[in-house]
Amino acid sequence: MSYNREDKMDSGARDARDAREGRDDGDERGSRRGGGFSRKKVCRFCSDQDFIMDYKDIRMMQSFVSEHGKITPRRISGNCAMHQRKLTSAVKRARNLALVGYVSSGH
Amino acid sequence: MATQTQSGLISGFETTYITRAELSDEGLKAIQERLNGVVAQYGGEVVMQEDWGKRKLAYPIAKESRGHYTYFVYTGKGDVVHEIERNLRLNDQVFRFLSVNLEKEFNIEAFKKARVEQQAAAKRREEEREARREERMAAMGERRSYAPRHQHAEAPEAAASEE
Numbered sequence: 001m002s003y004n005r006e007d008k009m010d011s012g013a014r015d016a017r018d019a020r021e022g023r024d025d026g027d028e029r030g031s032r033r034g035g036g037f038s039r040k041k042v043c044r045f046c047s048d049q050d051f052i053m054d055y056k057d058i059r060m061m062q063s064f065v066s067e068h069g070k071i072t073p074r075r076i077s078g079n080c081a082m083h084q085r086k087l088t089s090a091v092k093r094a095r096n097l098a099l100v101g102y103v104s105s106g107h
Numbered sequence: 108m109a110t111q112t113q114s115g116l117i118s119g120f121e122t123t124y125i126t127r128a129e130l131s132d133e134g135l136k137a138i139q140e141r142l143n144g145v146v147a148q149y150g151g152e153v154v155m156q157e158d159w160g161k162r163k164l165a166y167p168i169a170k171e172s173r174g175h176y177t178y179f180v181y182t183g184k185g186d187v188v189h190e191i192e193r194n195l196r197l198n199d200q201v202f203r204f205l206s207v208n209l210e211k212e213f214n215i216e217a218f219k220k221a222r223v224e225q226q227a228a229a230k231r232r233e234e235e236r237e238a239r240r241e242e243r244m245a246a247m248g249e250r251r252s253y254a255p256r257h258q259h260a261e262a263p264e265a266a267a268s269e270e
Contacts, residue, residue, distance in 0.1 A: 050228035055207075056123070056178065057229050059236075097123055097205050098164035098174070 041078030045086075053086050055093035061100045065091060069101045117182050119154065119213030124195055124204035125174035128161050135175065138198060142179065145190050151183025154215050155222070169202040182213055 044051050054060060064072045064087055071091050074084045094100045122142075126135060139156065146153050159176035168174070181187070188206050195204045209218070 050231070052225050052228070054225060057225075059229065059233065093205060093207070095165070097125065097176075097203065098166055098168055101165035103166070
């Protein structure tokens with residue numbers, strides 16, 4: 001279970017971009033502009049049976065943490081309430097084990 | 108908590124501990140032996156033991172920036188966790204640990220199976236991610252051929268990530 005740095009940075013950047021895209025969609029939907037394309041966000045934990053919450057899965061934890069170490073909010077990640085609750089405790093466990101940082105994921 | 112009130116049930120616990128990266132294999136082995144002894148003494152069973160190897164810590168702990176992770180799962184009653192944690196605390200090679208209560212009704216076989224499946228799924232996701240990344244790299248490469256100046260700026264990054 002060792003990952004190289006480039007990978008990590010790369011995925012972080014991509015996740016951040018994904019998150020931004022998601023927010024754009026949300027804005028479009030929010031402003032009720034006709035004809036706009038909007039993507040319905042679904043909880044990844046509910047939709048994918050293989051995607052099981054695990055604080056030991058570093059990649060999973062990193063994908064739900066911003067580059068400053070903040071947990072991605074539901075409005076961006078699209079998680080359901082139950083899984084978001086579980087996610088916060090999982091991320092906190094991972095933080096305790098220094099798998100993800102408290103303040104920033106990359107040095 | 109439930110494990111203490113319902114003492115008849117055997118529950119499963121998992122403990123991950125981080126030892127100093129300089130610790131020798133024998134030293135690590137001694138810790139593992141000791142913990143196995145504790146579990147046996149409390150009438151439990153060691154379900155699995157995983158060595159995650161040496162990893163860079165996300166933030167320095169006890170002035171260490173690297174650590175050796177060991178993860179192990181065992182069964183027993185609630186008091187075994189106290190004893191395990193006490194032993195870990197006594198050892199100054201161990202600088203961080205985390206114990207998690209798994210389930211009240213712990214099924215060893217089911218747990219092992221689930222863990223294998225989970226790891227397989229994680230690996231599959233990793234491969235998919237890798238494939239997507241390569242695709243993106245290829246797409247970027249195409250774009251670069253139109254704009255040669257761009258290529259120069261991004262080439263080192265591409266070379267580094269392909270290692």
